[in-house]
Amino acid sequence: MKHVHRVGNGMQVGKGRLQRQWYALWGIVPLNRVDTHELAQGAKDYEITTFYSPIDLVLNFFTGIFSVYSRTVVVVR
Structure with missing residues (x-):
């Protein structure tokens, strides 16, 4: 799952x-x-x-048992 939001004219x-x-x-x-x-x-x-990066998926595999999840946020100028 990936979400993109452009501010101004984008990158x-x-x-x-x-x-x-x-x-x-x-x-x-x-x-x-x-x-x-x-x-x-x-x-x-x-x-x-x-988005959920491959690192997020690995982290979520181990932390998900505690109901803690991560996702990656990238800002490109």
């Missing part, structure tokens, strides 16, 4: 930063906050993509 430079978003209770309660504006580093045009 222009092609440089990206990523951060992992953590949730408890099967995605109901966020455990941390990903600041996409900070990841964009002041850019007016950028693209936000959220």
Whole structure:
């Protein structure tokens, strides 16, 4: 599952930063906050993509028993 959101004209430079978003209770309660504006580093045009990476799938395999899940957030300027 992948979600893409474009801000302004979307990505222009092609440089990206990523951060992992953590949730408890099967995605109901966020455990941390990903600041996409900070990841964009002041850019007016950028693209936000959220998805489950292979690393997330492995992490979720082990943490899912405790109802904790992660997904990856990437911001590309």
